[in-house]
Every structure is written in C-alpha cells, then in structure tokens.
Amino acid sequence: MKYVDEFRDGHLAQGLAAAIRRAAKAERAYAFMEFCGGHTHAIARYGLADLLPSNVRMVHGPGCPVCVLPIGRIDQAIQLALDHRVILACYGDCLRVPASDGLSLLKAKARGARVQMVYSALDALRLAQDNPEHEVVFFAIGFETTTPPTAVAIKKAQAGGLANFSVLCCHVLTPAAILSILESQAARESGGARIDGFVGPAHVSTVIGSAPYEFFAQEYGKPVVIAGFEPLDVMQAILMLIRQVNEGRAEVENEFTRAVSRAGNEKAKALVAEVFELRKAFEWRGMGVIPYSALKIREAYARFDAEQRFSLTYRAVPDHKGCECGAILRGVKAPRECKLFGVICTPANPIGSCMVSSEGACAAEYSFGRWRT
Amino acid sequence: MCLAIPARVVDIGPDERAVVELDGMRKEVSLALIDDVRVGDYVIIHVGFALQKLDAQEAEKTLALFMEMSREVAAFEAEASPSSR
Ligand code: SF4
Numbered sequence: 001m002k003y004v005d006e007f008r009d010g011h012l013a014q015g016l017a018a019a020i021r022r023a024a025k026a027e028r029a030y031a032f033m034e035f036c037g038g039h040t041h042a043i044a045r046y047g048l049a050d051l052l053p054s055n056v057r058m059v060h061g062p063g064c065p066v067c068v069l070p071i072g073r074i075d076q077a078i079q080l081a082l083d084h085r086v087i088l089a090c091y092g093d094c095l096r097v098p099a100s101d102g103l104s105l106l107k108a109k110a111r112g113a114r115v116q117m118v119y120s121a122l123d124a125l126r127l128a129q130d131n132p133e134h135e136v137v138f139f140a141i142g143f144e145t146t147t148p149p150t151a152v153a154i155k156k157a158q159a160g161g162l163a164n165f166s167v168l169c170c171h172v173l174t175p176a177a178i179l180s181i182l183e184s185q186a187a188r189e190s191g192g193a194r195i196d197g198f199v200g201p202a203h204v205s206t207v208i209g210s211a212p213y214e215f216f217a218q219e220y221g222k223p224v225v226i227a228g229f230e231p232l233d234v235m236q237a238i239l240m241l242i243r244q245v246n247e248g249r250a251e252v253e254n255e256f257t258r259a260v261s262r263a264g265n266e267k268a269k270a271l272v273a274e275v276f277e278l279r280k281a282f283e284w285r286g287m288g289v290i291p292y293s294a295l296k297i298r299e300a301y302a303r304f305d306a307e308q309r310f311s312l313t314y315r316a317v318p319d320h321k322g323c324e325c326g327a328i329l330r331g332v333k334a335p336r337e338c339k340l341f342g343v344i345c346t347p348a349n350p351i352g353s354c355m356v357s358s359e360g361a362c363a364a365e366y367s368f369g370r371w372r373t
Numbered sequence: 374m375c376l377a378i379p380a381r382v383v384d385i386g387p388d389e390r391a392v393v394e395l396d397g398m399r400k401e402v403s404l405a406l407i408d409d410v411r412v413g414d415y416v417i418i419h420v421g422f423a424l425q426k427l428d429a430q431e432a433e434k435t436l437a438l439f440m441e442m443s444r445e446v447a448a449f450e451a452e453a454s455p456s457s458r
Contacts (some may be wrong), residue, residue, distance in 0.1 A: 016439065
C-alpha cells in the first residue's frame with residue numbers, strides 16, 4: 001500500500017532505532033507520552049518499545065476516544081435504546097464498553113434494544129431516512145477527527161428537514177486533555193511520573209493543525225512532536241523529542257508534514273464551529289470533570305440534540321473498583337500494574353474501557369504485549 | 374477507531390461523494406470536509422470522510438530523511454566498530 005508500507009520498513013526502523021540509541025544520553029532517563037490511542041496501538045503492534053534503549057520510556061495517554069468515555073455517558077445511550085426505544089446508532093468500538101448494572105450496548109441489544117453499529121455518521125443519517133416511523137439517535141463520540149463528520153450529518157439533517165434524527169453529543173477536545181495532564185503533572189512535580197514531552201496526535205492534528213500545541217510548549221516547557229501513525233513516524237518523533245530535550249528546547253515540531261499543517265483543515269474547523277459550542281464541563285473517565293473539554297450542539301441546531309429532545313440528565317458513575325483505567329489514562333500506571341489485567345479482564349470480557357478498543361492501552365498490551373513471557 | 378490510512382481517489386461523484394481504493398478494496402467516502410480533490414489524489418480517510426489530502430512531496434521528503442538517517446548511522450557504526458563488519 002502506497003504511503004503505508006514505506007513507513008513500516010523494517011530496515012529503516014533499525015536505522016532509526018540506532019539513531020535513537022546514539023541520541024539518548026546514558027546519564028539520563030526520558031519519558032514521553034503518546035497522546036493518541038493510534039500511537040499506542042502502533043507502539044504495541046510493531047513492538048517499538050523493544051527497539052528503544054532502556055532509558056527511553058513511553059507512557060500511554062488519554063487519546064483513545066472509547067477509553068475516556070465515562071460510564072454515565074454509556075448509560076445515557078443505553079437508556080435511550082432501552083427506555084425510549086430509539087434506534088441507537090453507534091461506532092462499533094462503543095458496543096462492548098462496560099456500563100452500569102453489568103450492561104453494555106451489546107448486552108442491551110441482546111435484551112431487545114435496537115442498537116445498530118454504523119461506520120460513519122452519514123450511515124446513521126441514512127438509518128433515520130430509512131426508518132421515518134422511528135427515532136434514530138447517533139451516539140457521537142470521539143476527538144476532533146470524528147466531530148466534523150457529526151457536524152456534516154447534523155447540517156444535512158437540518159437541510160433535509162429530518163424530524164426523527166438526533167445526536168447524543170459526547171465529542172471531546174484534545175488540547176483540554178493535554179492541559180489537564182500537564183496541570184496534574186505540575187501538581188505532582190515532586191516524585192510521581194515525569195513526562196518530558198508529547199508525541200502529538202496524527203489525525204486530530206490534520207483537523208486542528210499544529211498551532212494549538214504551541215501553548216503547551218511555551219507555557220509548560222514541554223516539547224511536542226506531531227507524528228503519523230506508522231511505526232517509522234513514531235520512531236522519528238521519539239528521536240526528535242530526545243533531541244529537543246538534549247538541547248533544552250521546547251517547541252512544536254511536525255513529523256507528519258504530509259498531512260498536517262499549522263492551521264489544519266479550515267473547512268472542517270468552520271463546520272464544527274457552526275454546529276457546536278464549548279461545554280462548560282464534561283466528565284472524562286479517569287480524569288474527572290474537565291472544564292471546557294467537550295462540545296455541545298448549538299441552540300440553532302437544538303432540535304437535533306438528543307439530551308434536550310429526551311430530557312436526559314447526566315449521572316456520574318464510579319468505575320469498577322479494581323480497574324486502573326483512570327490511572328492509566330492519566331499516564332500514572334501501566335496496564336500490567338492492574339491486578340485484573342489478563343486474569344479477570346480480557347478483550348473477551350473487558351472490565352474497564354481500556355480493554356475494549358484496539359487503541360486502548362490494556363487491549364493493545366494484551367494483544368501485542370510481551371506480558372505472557 | 375482512529376486508525377485510518379491513506380487511500381487513492383478513483384472516482385468523484387455528485388453530492389460530495391467519492392470512491393477510494395484502499396489495498397485493492399473500493400469504498401465510498403464523503404468529500405464534505407475538503408476541497409479541490411482530484412482523481413489520483415491520496416486522502417486520509419476516517420469514519421467514512423476524507424479528512425485531509427496527502428502531500429506527496431512532503432511524504433517523499435520524510436522518507437528521504439529516514440533513509441539519510443539510516444545511512445548516517447550505518448556509516449557511524451561501521452566506523453566505530455570496524456571489527457564487527
Ligand atoms: S486491565 Fe481491565 S480492569 Fe485493569 S485497568 Fe485495564 S481495563 Fe481496567
């Protein structure tokens with residue numbers, strides 16, 4: 001596959017690994033957070049951690065959209081499907097996320113709820129067009145990559161006068177999550193996990209551009225290198241981060257120039273701004289309530305807002321007691337530090353959200369990790 | 374769900390729709406989020422939408438950088454340990 005295989009070349013990976021070994025100073029340790037679940041997946045799948053010297057450590061971040069969804073939000077989706085009898089359209093990754101009362105959307109489906117997996121927001125729209133006698137709600141989750149498609153669907157629903165379509169909007173914002181991590185790091189400055197820099201999001205950055213990260217480099221003195229999702233991209237970004245640290249620089253650098261510009265995708269950003277506005281507060285799994293960290297549907301499109309349409313209220317629900325997803329999403333713990341990992345919690349029977357999606361830290365570790373040996 | 378790879382545009386239809394080819398498979402996607410796409414362009418597809426066009430020149434530059442790095446390191450290591458060759 002063009003633009004894929006070249007960026008997975010094993011020979012070049014060895015070259016980059018050697019360059020990293022040369023650049024990393026033996027007398028210090030480096031810890032970098034990969035924000036995105038896509039990077040977590042690539043690191044696990046290609047065994048990149050094994051190519052790094054022992055003083056360069058990667059810390060998983062909260063950038064897996066399914067993982068950061070709190071139980072209370074899944075409960076709302078289940079409530080819509082079970083109590084309000086809507087057809088609930090959702091991305092496949094949401095189906096198995098554990099919710100309250102031992103339920104998940106998949107289990108609700110087994111109880112007769114109409115839960116329909118869709119690949120795209122436009123498929124959800126089509127579902128509404130094809131079922132005019134039913135309410136169809138799209139469970140919209142994800143970071144800045146899935147938000148523009150939801151905006152397009154809402155605008156199309158408006159233009160087509162679609163009366164039976166609405167959206168349960170759970171879109172969250174990357175910069176707000178990075179800020180929350182940096183703030184909690186600053187609060188724990190003595191001891192605790194130290195993060196020297198960030199591998200910045202790939203596809204999120206194609207939309208929002210590299211500019212939003214400049215604040216973190218300037219205000220928190222942390223380097224950010226935006227990287228593509230292929231293994232060589234990640235290796236190169238790690239090398240660039242090591243160099244910045246060595247030289248005492250904290251800048252935003254872009255490894256993924258083939259798809260990311262400083263401004264991002266202006267058209268997509270404009271669509272999002274037209275349909276959504278900031279939420280004052282939104283609860284994240286494991287990170288608590290983060291101010292201005294999510295989006296809600298603007299008043300002009302209120303008729304497509306499922307929360308208003310079905311008078312939903314939000315109820316926070318604590319995670320399973322033994323589950324360490326919270327600490328993992330904050331970069332404080334690794335999956336293997338969870339007692340349930342691989343024993344009780346597996347991809348076939350996930351206890352927490354990080355074991356569900358292939359981008360989740362626990363699922364990636366379980367599927368590709370060397371933990372068995 | 375974030376995993377997305379570049380796909381080649383093979384046909385552009387009405388209503389901001391296009392057909393892309395990805396590892397031999399064809400798929401319909403929406404072009405509602407980007408302008409000026411032509412047949413033959415590579416685009417990054419995510420949840421059924423093209424998010425961004427891929428800049429072929431920049432891709433070449435990045436690859437060239439990787440190769441240069443590999444060569445440099447190989448040369449350095451050969452020099453550092455001539456006996457291991
Ligand atoms: S292994 Fe399972 S229970 Fe433990 S942190 Fe991961 S998802 Fe939660």
